[in-house]
Every structure is written in structure tokens, then in C-alpha cells.
Amino acid sequence: MKDKVIVITGASAGIGEQLAEVCYARGARVVLAARNAETLGALAKRLGDRAFAVPTDVSKREDNEQLRARAIEKFGQVDVWVANAGRGISRPVSQLTEADVDDMMTTNFKSVLFAIQAVLPHFKERSRGHLIAVSSMLGRIPFAPIRSAYSASKAAVNSLMTSLRVELRPQFSGIHASVVLPGVVATEFGNNALHGGPDSRSFPGAQPASEVATVIADLIEKPRAEVYTRPQLREMAANYYSAEDVSEIEAGFGGPPPR
Ligand SMILES: NC(=O)c1ccc[n+]([C@@H]2O[C@H](COP(=O)([O-])OP(=O)(O)OC[C@H]3O[C@@H](n4cnc5c(N)ncnc54)[C@H](OP(=O)(O)O)[C@@H]3O)[C@@H](O)[C@H]2O)c1
Structure with missing residues (x-):
């Protein structure tokens, strides 16, 4: 990890902020991205001169392009891009509006596509690089009905990343594409969800963001x-996936989230 240039989106809070801390402590150069310029700037200052803040809205393609350009301008290269920024929703399927779905797909899914397309030419030139998408367990098993379109957007991320891996493997085996699947994490995620909702920190057994950050940092050191x-x-x-009838497992959903 030492001296690697790591772009982290959603670095102003929660998992992304913790990841920036862990990567910096392991000797990386970190490029911090999120919309809140003030918080990002303060974090960069706190970390030190191997940290660089680039205010970014990941839902805009041009911001992702600018993020790549500024990271390369500052540090000469990008080794790893962690597409971590994201947002939840608290509304069941029966009540979803088109605007809800657009918000979830733009913030959580298109942002990952824009990240991939922004950095991939650079990775291809160097025949190496690592793209990491922070997805969610809900993208694999949508056990929380109020997360509806969020779970669907993360399922789409999982699928996109698998397709990318398979696309790259024949010619670019040095470029890795990984997905991270957290359960409930103790951050502001619940409070920041579209339409409000329960605080992620209130769930018993919510995983500390620092633990998730360590898992991601280890993934950077050993890609999977x-x-x-x-x-x-x-x-x-x-x-779930080996059950003969998933409805038996789904009968237990809607209760406390898995730890
Ligand atoms: N917490 C959980 O229970 C949980 C579980 C599974 C997966 N996840 C995933 O983990 C990732 C990080 O979530 P978290 O728990 O750390 O949530 P968080 O504390 O709410 O932090 C979200 C981060 O994303 C940034 N962000 C949101 N929209 C953005 C945009 N359009 N452009 C740029 N940055 C944006 C926020 O910064 P600004 O507001 O400054 O832009 C913030 O830094 C998300 O992808 C989330 O889906 C979380």
C-alpha cells in the first residue's frame, strides 16, 4: 500500500473517512472526494501532505473525469479507485416514485459506471489498477423492504462489476475489479437516507466503520x-442462494438486520 495513490469517494464521512485514515496510516497517498468541500479539506489537513481533497459530485460524469485528472496532476498516477459514495432510501416498493428510482440509480449505480469509465483508460495504459465498488449485502439479499430501490441499485452495481471483471480478464488481467458487501454499518447512512429513516447506529450489532475500512484496506493489499x-x-x-424455496428464508426478513 505504501505510496499507492488511492482515490476514495464519499471520503467526507463514515466508511470513506475511516478508509482514508487507514490507507494514510499504511503509507498511501489519498485523494479524497465528496461534495462537502469544507469537511474534505479539514480531513486532508488533519491527515497531512499525502492527502489531497477534490470536491466532487459522483452523480455527475464530468466530476468523475475531473477527479481523475486532478489526482493524476497531483500525484502522477492513480493505483486504486474506491467508489464508496452512496445513499440509502426509506420507502417500500409499493410507494416508490420515478424520482426516487432516478436518485438511487444515479447516486449509487451511475456513479460507479462514471468512475469506471473515468479511470479505466489510465489503468489500461499502465496495464494495472484496482477498482473497488462499495456495494451492500442488500444488493445480494434485499432483506430490508424500506431499502427497495437502494437494494436494486446495489444489485445492479454487483452485476456491473462482475461484467467488468469478465470483460477485462482476457487482455487486462492486471486490472482488478472488486465488490465490498457490508451489512449494517454504524454511520450516518440511515440518517442521510432519502425520506429519512432509522439511524444505522441504532441497530444492535451495527459494524463499526473502522472495521469495514480495514477490510477494504486489506482488499487493496490483496485483491479479490x-x-x-x-x-x-x-x-x-x-x-439463501442454495435454498430450494427462498420464501422460507424470506419469512424471517424484516426483523433486525444481520450482524
Ligand atoms: N452504513 C451502512 O449501513 C451501509 C451498509 C452497506 C453499504 N453501505 C455503503 O457504504 C457506502 C458509504 O456509506 P456510509 O455508511 O459511509 O454513509 P454516510 O456516512 O452517509 O457517508 C456517505 C458518503 O457519501 C458521500 N456522498 C453521498 N452522495 C454523494 C455524491 N452525490 N457525490 C459525492 N459524494 C457523495 C457523502 O459525502 P457528501 O455528503 O459530502 O457528498 C459521504 O461522504 C455507501 O455506498 C453505502 O451504500 C453502507
Whole structure:
């Protein structure tokens, strides 16, 4: 990790902020991106001269392009891009509006596509690089009905990243594409969700953001296709996808989230 240039979106808070701390502590140069310029600037200052803040709205293609350009201008290269920025929703499927769906798909899905398309030419020139999308367990098993379009947007991210991996493998085996699948994490995610909703920190067993950040930092050091941030989540996915009738498992959904 030492001296690697790591772009982290959603670095102004939660998982992204913790990841910036861990990567910096391991010797990386970090490019911090989010909309809140003031918070980002303060974080860059706190970390030190290997940190650089670029105010960015990931839902805009041109901002992703600018982020890549400024990272290369500052540090000469990008080694890793962590597409972490995202937002939840608290509204069941039966009540979703088109605006809700557009918001979820733009913020969570198109942002990952824009990131890929912004940095991939640079990775291809160098025949190496690592793209990491922070998805969600809800993209694999949508067990929380109020997250509806959010879960769908993260399922789309999982699918996009698999397609990218398969596309790259024949010619660009040095470029990695990974998906991170957290369960509930103790951040402002719930409070920031579209239409409000329960505070993620109020769920018993919510995983500390620092633990998730460590999982992602380890992934940067040892690339893999997918990582669950807790072993129980992998077991849950295995059980769900091997069930003969998933409705029996779904009967237990809607309760407290898996730890
Ligand atoms: N917390 C959980 O329970 C949980 C579980 C599974 C997956 N995740 C995923 O983990 C990722 C990080 O979430 P978190 O828990 O750290 O949430 P958070 O505390 O709400 O932080 C979200 C971050 O994303 C940034 N962001 C949101 N919209 C953006 C935009 N359009 N452009 C640029 N930055 C944007 C926010 O910064 P600004 O407001 O400054 O732009 C902030 O830095 C998300 O992709 C989320 O879906 C979270």
C-alpha cells in the first residue's frame, strides 16, 4: 500500500473517512472526494501532505473525469479507485416514485459506471489498477423492504462489476475489479437516507466503520473479486442462494438486520 495513490469517494464521512485514515496510516497517498468541500479539506489537513481533497459530485460524469485528472496532476498516477459514495432510501416498493428510482440509480449505480469509465483508460495504459465498488449485502439479499430501490441499485452495481471483471480478464488481467458487501454499518447512512429513516447506529450489532475500512484496506493489499465485511454475511448469502424455496428464508426478513 505504501505510496499507492488511492482515490476514495464519499471520503467526507463514515466508511470513506475511516478508509482514508487507514490507507494514510499504511503509507498511501489519498485523494479524497465528496461534495462537502469544507469537511474534505479539514480531513486532508488533519491527515497531512499525502492527502489531497477534490470536491466532487459522483452523480455527475464530468466530476468523475475531473477527479481523475486532478489526482493524476497531483500525484502522477492513480493505483486504486474506491467508489464508496452512496445513499440509502426509506420507502417500500409499493410507494416508490420515478424520482426516487432516478436518485438511487444515479447516486449509487451511475456513479460507479462514471468512475469506471473515468479511470479505466489510465489503468489500461499502465496495464494495472484496482477498482473497488462499495456495494451492500442488500444488493445480494434485499432483506430490508424500506431499502427497495437502494437494494436494486446495489444489485445492479454487483452485476456491473462482475461484467467488468469478465470483460477485462482476457487482455487486462492486471486490472482488478472488486465488490465490498457490508451489512449494517454504524454511520450516518440511515440518517442521510432519502425520506429519512432509522439511524444505522441504532441497530444492535451495527459494524463499526473502522472495521469495514480495514477490510477494504486489506482488499487493496490483496485483491479479490468480492469481500463480505463479516463472515456471517457470506454464510447468509450461501444459505439463501442454495435454498430450494427462498420464501422460507424470506419469512424471517424484516426483523433486525444481520450482524
Ligand atoms: N452504513 C451502512 O449501513 C451501509 C451498509 C452497506 C453499504 N453501505 C455503503 O457504504 C457506502 C458509504 O456509506 P456510509 O455508511 O459511509 O454513509 P454516510 O456516512 O452517509 O457517508 C456517505 C458518503 O457519501 C458521500 N456522498 C453521498 N452522495 C454523494 C455524491 N452525490 N457525490 C459525492 N459524494 C457523495 C457523502 O459525502 P457528501 O455528503 O459530502 O457528498 C459521504 O461522504 C455507501 O455506498 C453505502 O451504500 C453502507
